Amino acid sequence: MFFAVISIFPEMFCAISDYGVVGRALKNQQATLQLINPRDFTNDNYRRIDERPFGGGPGMVMMAQPLEKAILYAKELALAAGCDVAGGGCPVVYLSPQGRTLTESMVADMPKLDGMILLCGRYEGIDERLLQRYVELEISIGDYVLTGGELPAMVLMDSVIRRLPAVMSDEASAQQDSFVDGLLDCPHYTKPLDFHGDMVPEVLLSGHHANIAKWRFLQQVKRTQLRRPDLWRAFVPTKQQAKWLKDLESLD
Numbered sequence: 001m002f003f004a005v006i007s008i009f010p011e012m013f014c015a016i017s018d019y020g021v022v023g024r025a026l027k028n029q030q031a032t033l034q035l036i037n038p039r040d041f042t043n044d045n046y047r048r049i050d051e052r053p054f055g056g057g058p059g060m061v062m063m064a065q066p067l068e069k070a071i072l073y074a075k076e077l078a079l080a081a082g083c084d085v086a087g088g089g090c091p092v093v094y095l096s097p098q099g100r101t102l103t104e105s106m107v108a109d110m111p112k113l114d115g116m117i118l119l120c121g122r123y124e125g126i127d128e129r130l131l132q133r134y135v136e137l138e139i140s141i142g143d144y145v146l147t148g149g150e151l152p153a154m155v156l157m158d159s160v161i162r163r164l165p166a167v168m169s170d171e172a173s174a175q176q177d178s179f180v181d182g183l184l185d186c187p188h189y190t191k192p193l194d195f196h197g198d199m200v201p202e203v204l205l206s207g208h209h210a211n212i213a214k215w216r217f218l219q220q221v222k223r224t225q226l227r228r229p230d231l232w233r234a235f236v237p238t239k240q241q242a243k244w245l246k247d248l249e250s251l252d
């Protein structure tokens, strides 16, 4: 999957390109990451990419022209990478608090894309005319304001790349399925068996996989009911899960 990032701080992205599952996926070319700095598309000696806002007010606004050139260059790279740019296979995505809040179900659909061009703003934001002309999808990672779109862009890429078929291991994808059906995750345990007298739940040591699956599911249910009643109300159990739910009162 192709990713192009437009940012005045491209160095920030080593936080995902140099570590862990995502770093490995990029190294193995299971996903590609092109970093594009709008400053390289300026014509003046100061490489200006921001200006004072019309109408006054605090701060600076990112100018349309350097970003437009950077977006057009990103589209060329996407084309060269085989993305169906004209057919919407590689949307320009703007990260902002005004966007649609990112959810796992949105993430689940993204690997179907050929790629994404992620536009990261700084200062007070980006000239509205650039956004209206080029942005196809506006995404927020939550209802709070950050100093830039880079961290949201990395959150988005991490959530998508980890779900690419070649990246996710088998047992993780099974786990992913249970999680993505709208329940919170179950508790996890590993060595040592005894942590300050806190022991690992017996069922997890039993080797009885059906009982373990049932216990984990009921733990997810309990946790979701307690912490996210909104998710619980929307949850639709499978036939097997519905059977397990009948035993909920027997949960330890």
Ligand SMILES: NC(=O)c1ccc(N[C@@H]2CC[C@@H](O)C2)nc1
Residues within 6 Å of the ligand: 095, 096, 097, 120, 121, 122, 123, 124, 125, 126, 139, 140, 141, 142, 143, 144, 145, 146, 147, 148, 149, 152
């Ligand atoms: N919640 C979010 O996903 C989010 C995204 C971007 C952001 N800040 C940038 C800086 C200027 C403007 O481009 C928007 N804050 C919060």
